[in-house]
Amino acid sequence: MRLKLLVLLLVSNCAFLTAQTNGNQGVINGKVIDKNTKQPVPYVNVAVMEDNKIVTGGLTQENGNFTIKGLALKKYTIEIQFIGYKKITQEVTLSENNKTANLNTIAIEEEAVQLAGVEIVKERSTIEQKIDRKVVNVGKDLIASGNTASEILNNVPTVSVDPQTKELSLRGNSNVRVLIDGKPSNIDAAQLLQQIPSSSIKQIELITNPSAKYNPEGMSGIINIILHKNSQEGFNGSINSGVTFGITPKTNSALNLNYKVGKVNFYTNYGLNHGKNANEGYINSYRPLFENKQEFGGDNLNTSHLVKLGMDYYIDEKNTISFYTNQNLVNGSGDGYTNINYDSLLLRDSQQLSYSETDNYTQTYDLAYKHDFAKKGETLDFQANFSNTDSPENSDYIFNQVNPNSTRVTTNDIERDTDYLQINLDYVNPLSETVKLEVGAETRIQKITNNFDETISEPSETYNRVGNSNFVFTRNIHSFYTNIGKQWKKWSVQAGVRLEQYEIDGDFENVVTSTTPSENINDRSNIEDDIFAIYPSLFFNYKASDKDSFNFNFSRRVDRPSIGQISPIREWTTPLVESRGNPTLEPQFTNSFEVNYTRTTKIGSVTAGVFYRQINDEIGRVIYKNPDNVNQDIISYDNFDDNNTVGTEISANLKLATWWSVNASSDAYFRTVKGTVQNANTQAQERAEADVVAFNIRMNHNFVATKKLRFNLFAMYRGRDLGLQFEREPMYRMDIGSTYTILKGKGSITARFNDVFETMNFAFDGNIPYRQTGAFYWESQTFYVGFNYMFGGGKNSAMQRKQRDQNETQGSGGLL
Template structure:
C-alpha cells in the first residue's frame, strides 16, 4: 500500500509538470560549458536565465556540454551556470531585434578544489550525476577514505551492497549484476576482483541499471562499470597510496598510479597489492527432526593479491589512435578452517572436520584497440580485440572424525581434493558512431564472444571405521568442459527534439550457443570380512542454442534548469554461469554440499524505470521507481544427497515467472560551507521462489516468500579548515528474507578524517570502522526446519593511510583537440 501511494504521488508530480506551458517569446541563448583546467565538456550542468533574482527559464547541458535555451523575450538577462563541485558563474546579456540569438561559445567554469598541474585531481567529496542511461559516481576523497579496496567502498554507493561474509555483490537487492573494468569484462569473480582493486585507483563508478542495446544484456540488475585513473599529460605524473588496517590481525594495501606522456605516445600503469589475514567464526543451531545439533565454524585465511595494469596510447595523428593494455591479476590464499557438529541426541554421531586449503587464481588480459575519426565532427569507428586466460587451482586437505557420544568407537577419514580450472575468453567488437545532424545520432556495432572452460576435479578419500571394523578408500575423477559462443549486432538511434526532450531507442540481436561435457569415474574399495570393490561412471552432455532480440528505449525530459525526468526500458538475460552449471562440487561441509545443475536454462527480465532529478542550491536529488518482470527465474534448490542421507545438496533450478519492484532516492547536498552529505535510501519488493525438501517426508516442495528490504546510507563531510576534514558515515541494511531464513538487520557507523599536506599533494587518512561494534550477520528460519545462527568477522577496525601525488606535466594542443571532439579521457584504452 505504501508503494502504491508513493507511485501515485510520483505520477502526480509528472502530470503537474507536463501541464506547464512555456511563455511566448522570440529570442534564444546557447553555448558550451567546459572545465576551466582540463577543457573537458561538462554534461548535466544547470544553466539558468534570470531576470534580476527571479529565474525565468533554463536547461541542463548535454553530455557534450552544449546548451540552447529558446523562447526568450527581448530584454536584459543574467546567465547563471551551476554544477556540483564547481564555482557558480554568471554572465549578463541582452536580446534585441538586431541580436535575437546570442551564442556565448565556450564557457569555462572553475572547480572549487585547488587544481594541481600534471596529476590526477581527486575532489574532496564525491558527487553523483544522473545521465540518460546511468548514474555516474565521481569518487572523491571521502569515498576513498571509507575503505582500502573497491569492495569496501561499494557499500557507500547508492543501491549497491556487498555481503560482509561472502563478499557477494548486489545491485538493487539482486546479485545478478555484471562488473566491468574500464568498460571491459573480466574472468575474475566479482567478489574476488573487487577485493583486489585499491580504492585510490578508482576515478568513477557507473551504475547502469538499464543498459542500452550497445551493451551486453547479461545481468538482471544491470552493469557496474569501474573506471580507473589515467591521464595523458606531458611528462611524468603519478600517485602512490599506502595504508594499514588494524583489527584482530593487521592488513596492508598499496596502490601506485603512473603516467608518462612523450610526443605522440602515452604510457600508463596501475599497480595494487593487498596482504592480510581475515578471521571469522560463527554458529548454527539446527532443529532438524531427529538430528537436532549445534554447529560451530571457525575460518582463517591469509590472502595476497596483485593487480597490475600496463597500457599505451599511440596518437598516430589527429584522426587515428592505437591503444593497448594488459591486466595481470594474481591472488593467493592459504586457508584454515574447522567445523564441529554436536548432536543433542546421543544416538547420533558427533562429527569434526578440519581442513587446510591453498587457492591460487591467475588472470592475464590483453586488449588492443584502434580508433579512427572521420572528417565529420563526432563520426568515428573503433575496432577492439580482447583476450584473457584465467587459471584457478585449489588444493584442500580434509580430516574428518565421527564419534559415538560418550563412547570409544569412531570413524575417521582423510580426503584430498585437487581442482584445476582454465578459462579462455576472447571478445571482438566493432563500433561505429555517426552524428547524422546536430540532433540525430546513429550507433551501429557487432560483437563476438568465445569462451572455453576446462575443469578437473580429483578427490581421494581413505579411512577406518572402528564401529564395525573395516578400512575403505574412494577415488573420484571429474572432468568438465564447457564452450559458450555469443554473436551479436546492435543499433542505437539518439534524437534531441529540442532543449527539453531527448530520446534513444536501440535493438540488439544475439545468437547464443553452449556445449558442455561432464565425465565422472568413481573407484571405491572396502575391506572387512569380505573385500568389495566397485566402479561407477557418469557422462552428461549439455547443449543449447538461442536466437534472441533485446530492445531498449530511453526518454529524457528536462522541464527546466532544476527538474528533469528519465524513462527507461530494457530487456536483459541471466545466462547460467559455469559455477551454476558445473556438477563439480563448489564447497562441502559435513552437512551441506554446493554444486551446479547442468540442465539450467537462461532467465529473461523486462525492466522499466522512471527517474526524477531535482537541482537545488544545496545540490541534486534523484529519485526513481522500477519494475521487473522475470521469466524462467533461476533460484536455489535444496535436496538430500543421494550418497549421504545426513547431508544436503545446495544447487540451482528454474522456476515460474516472478515480479520485482522498488523505489530509491539519493542526494548530494551541501547544507553549509562546512557540512556536505551524500544521502541515499531504497526499498525493494520481490517474491523469492525455490524448491526445498520436506524435513519429514523427504519430498521436494515448491516454496516462496514475499520480501521487502529497506536500506539507507549517509556519508557526511565536515570541513574544519582548508586542509582538515572529518567524515561521519552511517548505514542501515534492513532485514532480508530467503526461502530458508530471515537475515536480521545490519547497521554500523564509521568515523574518519583527512588532512592535506605539502600544498595539497599529500593526504593523511584515518578511519575508525564500526565504532559501536554492531555489524554482524544473524539469521533465523523455519524452512525446511527451524535453524538460527550468527557469523562474525573483523568489522571493528582502524585504518591509517597516506596518499601522495607527484608530477608536473601540462596539457598540449593535441589533447585539447581530442577533447573538443568529445573524446573521453577515462581509463582503459579510450
Template sequence: MKLKLFLICLLTQFVSMQAQTSAPNNFINPGSISGKIVDKKTSEPIPYATITIKDAGKVISGAISKENGTFTVGNLELKNLTIEVQFMGYKTYQGNFNLSSENKSVALKTIALEEEATMLEGVSVVRDRSTIEQKIDRKVVNVGKDLVASGTNASEILNNVPTVSIDPQTKELSLRGNSNVRVLIDGKPSNVDAAQLLQQIPSASIKQIELITNPSAKYNPEGMSGIINIILHKNANIGFNGSINTGVTFGKTPKTNSSVNLNYKVGKVNFYTNYGFNHGRNANHGYVNSSNPGLENLQNFEFNNLNNSHLVKFGVDYYINDKNTFSVYTNQSINHTGGTGKTIIDYSGLGNNDSSQYFRNRNKNNSQTYDAAFKHNFDKKDEVLDVEVNYSKTKNSEDTHYDDSSTESNGSLASDFDTRNVIKGVTDYTQINIDYTNPLTEKTKLELGAETRIQTTKNNFNSHKDGTQFSAPYDLVENADNRFSFNRNISAVYANYGTEWSSKWSTQLGIRMEYYDISGDFDKSETKFKSDETPQNTSSNESDRVTDKIFTFYPSAFVTYTLNEKNSFNFNYSRRVDRPSIGQISPIREWSTPLIESKGNPELKPQFTNSFEVNYTRNMKVGSVTTGVFYRRINDEISRVIFNDPNDPSNNRKILSFDNFNDNNAYGVEASANLKFTKWWSANASADAYFKTVRGTIQNATTNALENAEIDVTSFNARMNNTFTATSKLKFQLFGMYRGRDLSLQFERKAMYKADVGLTYSVLKGKGTVTTRLNDIFDTMHFAFDGNIPYRQYGAFYWESQTFYVGFNYVFGGGKNRALQRKQRDANETQSGGGLL
C-alpha cells in the first residue's frame, strides 16, 4: 500500500510541475476543492479515479483519488470552474463550482459514480487465452496467460506461436522454416543479437507479438521470412493503474520470471514504466558420435549456465493539444551470464589421444535505447505527420577460460594447455524516420516517408594460450589480438498508394528505394613462441577489408477481396533482402570446442527474395479459420556450411560458418483456427508445411574438394491448445505440439514433440490469477540429428524441458470495470480470427 502511494505521489509531482510552468513561480492561487468518490451502488470508495479541473473547457489542474476515495486540488484561481471525474467502467461525472474571496475552499458532497450499463465480473487486463488478429499485412498475437505460463522468456513464448520456432541449442529464431527474420522491440531494432535478446525479455512483459511475413514498402525490407515485432506492455488508461506478474519455473533448479507494469495518466501527460527480471540456472547435456575415417570418436558435452537479466522501460506521452503529441521513452537492458562446461572426446582408434576441455565464462551485455517521437494531426481527418529519432548503444563482453588436456592410451598426460579468450564489442545505432499520411479522398490514401540508419560496430578478440605438449621437446605460448570494425549506412524513401475500388475490393501499391553502403576492416595479429634448446619466435599480421555499395528498388502490392461477411481473401507480394549480419561476416570466433569453431564469413553477399502470399479467412458460428499459401524465390541464399579448418594439419578440426548458396525456391501452406465448440470447450489450432530445394557447395572430408549438393526438404508442424472452463473462476489448458523433421545439406534434424497441461484460477474478485503448468509431461522434447556429409555423424542434446510453472498475476488501479472496457476495445479491433496455442 505504501509503495502505491509513493508512486502516486511521485508521478503527481511530475504532473504538478508541468502544470505550473505557465504560472509565475512566486505566485500560488488561493483556491482549492476537495471531496470523496464512491461507487453509487455499493458506496465503496473508488481509488485512483481521475479528477480534472477545467476553465472554459481548458484543463488547468487535476489529481487522482486516494485509497479511501478522497481528493484535494489546490492552486486554483478564484472563479467559476468545472470539475470532471473519470474512472474506467463508470460514467463520467461533471459539475460546476465557484471559488471567491469569501469562499476560497469548496468541500463537495460525496460524488457517487454510476457504473456503465455493460459490466461483467472477473475480467482482467491479461486474457486467459491468447488470440490472433488477422490484419491486411500482419498477424497480431495478443498474449494471454496461457502463453505467459508456457515459458519464462520471449524465446520460450515464441516457440509456441504458429509458424515460429526456436532452435533448442543455438536459440536461433526462424519464421516459416527460415532463420532470416528480423526482430523488433516496440517497432524498433535492437543491437542485441536476436537469440540473446529473446532470452532477456520476461514473458510477463510481452503484450503482443506481430508476425509480418510480407511487409509493405513502408517497412525495412531486411529479413527474407519477414519481421517479428514484440510489443511490451504500455497503456494510456486514465488514472493510476498497473499489474504485477511473478512466476517460478521448477526444473533441475528453480528459475524466476517477474515484471511490474505501471501507468499514470492525468490531464495531458501519460507516464508508463515496465520492469522485468529474469533469473535462473540452466543445465544442458548432449553427445555427438563421429565416424570421421581414422578419427572415429564420441564427444560428450555438459553445460551449466546462470542467467540474470533486467529490462526497464520508461516513457512519457505529452498531449500538447488535439493536434500535437510528443513522446519519449527509454529501454535499458542489463544481462549477465556465467557458466561452466566440459567436453570429453573419446577416440576409438589407438593412434589418437583422448582429450578433454573444461571451461568457465562470464558474459555481460548492456543495451540502452532512447527514442523521441512527434506526431502532428492536420485539419483534414487522418492526415498525419510522424517524426521519430531512435538511438541505441550496446556493449558486450566475454571472458572465457579453457583448460585443454589430452591423454595417451596408457593414461599418461600427453599435453596440457590453458587458454583465455577475451571478446569485447560496442555497437551504436541511429535511426531517423519521417512518415506522412494523406487521405486524398474517402477511398484513397497516400503514404510517403524517408529513413536513415547508421550503424557502427567494433569487436576485439584477444587470446592467450600457454601450455606444454609432453611428447614434444618444447613448450608453446600463443597470443592473438584480432580487431573487427564494421560500418553500415542505409538511406531510403518510400511511397504507398491505397484505394478501395468498391465495397469488396481494395488495394495498396508501394515502392521503396534504398542506398546501402558498408565497410568492414579485420586486423589479425598472432605471435607464437616455442621454447626448447633453440627458442623460436614467430609472428604474423593480416588485414582484410570488406566494402559494398548497392542501390535497390523494393516493390510491394496488397489486394483484399471481401466476398461477404463470412469470406475474405488477401493477395500480397513484396521484394525483400537479407544483408549479412555482423555475426555472419565477423571472422572473430563466436564459440569454440576442441573439434569445431563457429565464426563468420567476410565474403558473404546479400540475398534477395521475391515473396508471394494468398490468404483466406472463413468466419463461422463456432469461430474462424484462416488458411494461406506462400511462394518465395531466393537469390544467393545465405546458409550454414561446415568445412575442415585449413590451419589444422590433421583435418580433424572443423569450421562452422556461412556461405552463399545457389538460387532456391520455397513454398508452404498454413492453416489456423480459433474455435469455441461449447460454452466450456474452446481451442486454438494451427498446422503448416514447408517445401524447398536446398542447393549448395560442401567439402569432401577425404579429398577436401568442393562438391555440388542438392536436397529436397519437407517440414511439417502442428500445434493445438484446448481450454476447458470448469467454473467462472477455474479453467484448464491442454497443449500439444509436433515439429517435423528438417533437412540441411549435411544433417537431418529429427522430429520433436511434447504435451503440456495447466490451469488458471481467478482470485481477489477477478483482480488476481493463479496459473500452474506442467511442461513436457512425458519428457519427450529434445534435439537429435543424423547426417552423412562430410562423414557419418549423429547425436542429441537435452535440456530442462520437463518443468513445472506456478505464477501469479495481479491487476490494480482500475478494477474489473477498467479491464472489461479494455477487453471490449481489443475485441472491437479484431478484424478476423486466427489460431494460437
C-alpha cells in the first residue's frame, strides 16, 4: 500500500508539472462519506486514471473533501478506494466548456465481510517473557473461561481470585496492585474486575518485580490489564450480560459505547452488579474450661453501579488530550447471626444478631495529555487524577444471653471520607536505536476522615454507654524516577532508581461516657512519620536463541500500612473476637530477586522460575486479650523480625492438537511465618514462628468442537497452608463450561458450571493458643449463563490507529 501511494504521488507531481506547462486548468472535486454512518471518511485514495493507468490522484482530507487540480482537458476514470470498502468508479470528461467536474457527495459502502469485533482475537492465548514482565495475550480460549475480568484472571498462571471475596492474589500473596492500561484505579479491584467484560481484554501483564517506573507498593507485584482500543469511525459498542444461579440468582451486566467523529472520540461504560450472597460456618473451641461451638452465617445483598464518561481529542498527529469521570455507587445490606454454645453448664450460651446498611460513593476525575515529539518513540505524558469516596455504614448488634435471659443492643454509625490526588509526568527518549531513557515524577496526596459513633444499651436501662472515635489521617508521597535501557546483540539490560519522600500524620480521639464510671474514657493520640527511601531496580535478559531466553531481575518494594491496619477504630466485632488496627505500625520493605527461563517449542512455550524475597520489619497478625473484656480476643497487626521467602514456579501454554490447548501452572513456596500469640496458660504475649511449604497447581483445558462451539475444563488444587495458629486444609475444585458463537461472530453465549463436586471450602485445624477446628462455606457451586454482543460499524481511521498503537500508555475507551 505504501509503495502504491508513493507511485501515485510521484505520478501526480509529474502530471501536475506537465499540465502547468500546457496551460490546462482542469479540476475534479468532491466529498467522500460512509454510506451507513453518513460521516466523512478521511485518507481515502482518489485515483485519476486514463486507459487503466494512473495519471494523478490524492487523498481525502479530515472532513472527507478532495480536490485534484492541473488536469488536462480530456476524459478520465475516477477510482475511489479505501481498505474495507467497496471500490467506486466514475467517468468524468473535462473540456473548454466544463473545466471543473464536481462529483458532489460520494457514499462508500463497507464490504459484506467484516471483522467480528473491534480487533481480531487469536484462537488461543500465548505467553511471552519480556525484560520486566510476563505478557499473556488473551485468546478465545481464555475469553471462553468467563465473562468478566475476574473469571479470566483466575485462569491465568500464578494468579488467584478468592471465590467468595473476589480478592486478587499473585503468587499466593494478596498484596498486589491492579492497573488498567497502565493507570491505577480508585475503585476497589474486586468490584472493578467484576465489571470489565472478558471480550474487552487484549493482554494481561504480570509484573512480579516492577521497575523503578512504577510506585513500589505491593510485595507480590502488579497486574496490568490492557483493554482493546476502539479505533473505529462512527458508532459502535458491546453489551455483556449474565446470570449466576446459586442459592439465589445474581446478575452482572456491562454496556460499552463508543462514538468517533473527526478528531473527537466519545465513550461511555455502564456496569451493574446485583445479588445476594449467603455464607455459613462453624468453629469448635477446646479451650480448657471454656469449650464451646460457634455457629455463624448470614446473607449480604449488594447492588453496584459503575458509570464512566470520557472523551479523547486528537489535536493533531502529535498531541492528544483526554478526560474521563468515573461515578461508582454501591449499596449493601446484610444480616447475620453468631451462636455460641458452651459445653459447661456454668457458662451462659449466647446469640448475636447483626443488621447492617452500607453505602459507598466514589467519584473520580482524570485529565491526561500526550505529546509525540518528532523523533520516533520520544513522548511526554501528563496525568492528573482526583477522587473522593464517601462510605457511611450503620450496624446494629443484638446480643442475647440465656440463663438468665438478658439483651444488650449496640448501634454503630460510621462515616468515612477519603480525598485522593495523584499527578504524574513521564518522559521517554530513545537516545539511539539501542538505548532508551525514561524519567518521571509523581505526587500523591491522600486525606482520610473516619468517625465512629457507638451506643450500647440494655432494655432495662440499667446500663448505657456512648462512645465517639474520630480518626483523621493524611499521607503525602513525592517521588522521582529514572530508567535507562540498553540492547546489544543477544543481551538487554534495564537499570533504574526511584527516590521517594513519604509523610504521614494521624490524629485519633476517643471519648466514652458510661453509666459505669470506670468505663469513661477521654483519650487522644497522634502518629507521625517522615521517611526518605531509595528503590533501585535491575533487569537482565539474554536471548540465547529463538527458542531459549533467560531473565534475571531485582527490585526493592514496600508494603505501607493501610488505613484499616493502623486505625484504632474497630473494624468488626463478635462476642469472642474483635478486629482493630495498630497506629504504631511501620512500613515493611522487601528486596525481591527473580530468575526465569522460557523455552519455546512447536506446540507452545514453557516458563520456569525461581524467586527469593528478603523482608524487613514484616507486618503480621497479632492476637491478645481485650483489657476491657476478658472473654474477648483482639486481632490486630504488628511489625516482626526480618523474614525470607523462596519459591519456584513453572507454567506452560501448549497446543496439544488442533482441537485441544492447555494452560497449566504449578508453584511451591517456602517461607517462615512469624507473629505474636498469647500463651493459653500464662496469658503472656509470646513470639512464635513456623516453617511453611505451600503447593498450588491449576489447569485450564480448551476444546474446539466446531468453528462456533468450544468447551472449557478448569481444575485447581491449593495445598495445605500453615499459619501460627492453625493449618488450612487443602482446597480444590473443578469447573466445566462452553461457548457458542452466534450472529456472524459478533455474539456469543456462555454457560458454565462452577465447583462441579462442591468441594471448595475453607477448613482449618489449630492448636495455638488452644485447640480449634472449623470450616467456612459459601455459594461455590453455581451455574452461570451469559450473553455477549459487539455491534456498530465504521472502519479504522489512520490517524487514530497511530494514536492507539501504544496500548500500554493509553487508558481511554474502557473501564477504569
